[in-house]
Amino acid sequence: MAILDVKDIRKSFGQTEVLKGIGFSLERGQVLSLIGSSGSGKTTLLRCLNFLETPDTGSIAVNGEILFDAADPAALKEAEIRRRRLHFGLVFQSFNLFPQYTALENVTLAGKLLAKQQPGFAARKKEILDRIDGEARSLLDRMGLADRAGSYPHQLSGGQQQRVAIARALALRPDILCFDEPTSALDPELTQEVLRVIRTLAEERVTMIIVTHEMAFARDVSSRVLFMDGGLVVEDGPPERVFGAPTQERTRRFLDSYTGRP
Amino acid sequence: MKLMLQQFPVVFQALNVGFLQTLKLFLITGLGAIPLGLVIAFGSMSRFKPLSALTRLVIWVVRGTPLMIQLLIIYYFPGIVLHNNWWGGGESGRFLASAIAFIFNYACYFSEIYRGGIQSIPKGQQEAGLVLGMTRGQIFYKVTLLQVVKRIVPPMSNEIITLVKDTALARIIALQEIIWAGQSFMKGSHGIAGAIWPLFFTAVYYLLFNGVVTVALGRLEKRLDYFR
Numbered sequence A: 001m002a003i004l005d006v007k008d009i010r011k012s013f014g015q016t017e018v019l020k021g022i023g024f025s026l027e028r029g030q031v032l033s034l035i036g037s038s039g040s041g042k043t044t045l046l047r048c049l050n051f052l053e054t055p056d057t058g059s060i061a062v063n064g065e066i067l068f069d070a071a072d073p074a075a076l077k078e079a080e081i082r083r084r085r086l087h088f089g090l091v092f093q094s095f096n097l098f099p100q101y102t103a104l105e106n107v108t109l110a111g112k113l114l115a116k117q118q119p120g121f122a123a124r125k126k127e128i129l130d131r132i133d134g135e136a137r138s139l140l141d142r143m144g145l146a147d148r149a150g151s152y153p154h155q156l157s158g159g160q161q162q163r164v165a166i167a168r169a170l171a172l173r174p175d176i177l178c179f180d181e182p183t184s185a186l187d188p189e190l191t192q193e194v195l196r197v198i199r200t201l202a203e204e205r206v207t208m209i210i211v212t213h214e215m216a217f218a219r220d221v222s223s224r225v226l227f228m229d230g231g232l233v234v235e236d237g238p239p240e241r242v243f244g245a246p247t248q249e250r251t252r253r254f255l256d257s258y259t260g261r262p
Numbered sequence B: 001m002k003l004m005l006q007q008f009p010v011v012f013q014a015l016n017v018g019f020l021q022t023l024k025l026f027l028i029t030g031l032g033a034i035p036l037g038l039v040i041a042f043g044s045m046s047r048f049k050p051l052s053a054l055t056r057l058v059i060w061v062v063r064g065t066p067l068m069i070q071l072l073i074i075y076y077f078p079g080i081v082l083h084n085n086w087w088g089g090g091e092s093g094r095f096l097a098s099a100i101a102f103i104f105n106y107a108c109y110f111s112e113i114y115r116g117g118i119q120s121i122p123k124g125q126q127e128a129g130l131v132l133g134m135t136r137g138q139i140f141y142k143v144t145l146l147q148v149v150k151r152i153v154p155p156m157s158n159e160i161i162t163l164v165k166d167t168a169l170a171r172i173i174a175l176q177e178i179i180w181a182g183q184s185f186m187k188g189s190h191g192i193a194g195a196i197w198p199l200f201f202t203a204v205y206y207l208l209f210n211g212v213v214t215v216a217l218g219r220l221e222k223r224l225d226y227f228r
């Protein structure tokens, strides 16, 4: 069974229809790269998956559980939306770390707040909080940031901040981790350290959806590539095919615009 | 000069009593206006249009008219127009009316500072909290609030220093604060008449008190320096 099943997502802002019926599914452990020119709706799609936007039509299911269905008008309680959105994690282009917390605290904050709402928290408080701290430290360690756990975001480079943000998203064990141009705000050197981390996650079979303009990376790391244009999926296939032998003229033109780039 | 030295103990005593009233008005305005300002700020940012429009209208009126007029209206309106002076007579009535005028006036100024502070926090902070499954309340208290506090401390400091001096306006409804106390020695009080230096001397109180306030707020600003 597919881990993610997205059907016929449409989304308009006022008069402009940004997503015009997006559908795709994803297998566990797959890495999906989402490419497409500026304004094609990639960010909007990720935001719909993370419940930051509400699609006008369509449905989203994870592991067979329907998380969102525009045809089902029952308004969800906020608590239920919160539970459902935890199936997804999102790493932002601009990191969005919380500046007043250390790297470690950024990673643990949400998990601790969630734990406090569980029944029986008071009785095992110390044990639970220690476990969350321990897991966060090992996540930071995996990100190569073991020695920066106590640093505040402004004391970290952009690449380090983005790796903290990745650890923060992983801490809640999402089924699917989404990235929206995770390296666009970084210079080339820092880009590489972040891409290295994402590559490691791919090798560990973390299911990911990555919006990126790093074509070489997308080709290399993805198990699947989706090319979006004008709010539609134009091309969907393994990277060798999408990059090597695109079937659509629009895909070819888009990829040509990248050749000759550094 | 010799006369001044003779008068000093009596004047000092009377000015201290007046300053106590000034201090009380300052503290109660701070305690009332700082939280009320937050309520008004939320009102002015409400997505319910009639509420935000009404709140902004009130803020515009309060900020657009002199506090002195507001004091006069709040104090005299019930007695003269409604023929029911619900403030009661005497100093306690004048204090209550002053406190309400000051709290409301300053809450409106504070609310605009809060609103600016809240709106200056990048939307990404809230979205990061949301995708991590945090509630809106948790995001406000655990993520946004401290960042807002950090940003509003400098403009709030300006307002608070202005408030120290603005308390003198309560003189207009004869609240017996320090200016009133200093002035009383011109007409005659405690056996001293025709002395203007006590009125001038009140400035020393304001200066010293503002010095203390400035240092305290400076410390707060420093304590929030650990993040950006």
Ligand SMILES: Nc1ncnc2c1ncn2[C@@H]1O[C@H](COP(=O)(O)OP(=O)(O)OP(=O)(O)O)[C@@H](O)[C@H]1O
Binding pocket: A013, A018, A036, A037, A038, A039, A040, A041, A042, A043, A044, A045
């Ligand atoms: N909240 C919004 N209100 C109005 N229009 C929006 C909003 N969000 C996005 N859009 C519009 O939707 C279109 C698609 O935006 P989106 O950010 O999804 O594109 P994208 O593929 O991520 O582009 P980029 O590569 O530049 O990040 C754009 O034309 C954008 O102006």
Ligand SMILES: [Mg+2]
Binding pocket: A042, A043, A044, A180
């Ligand atoms: Mg985008």
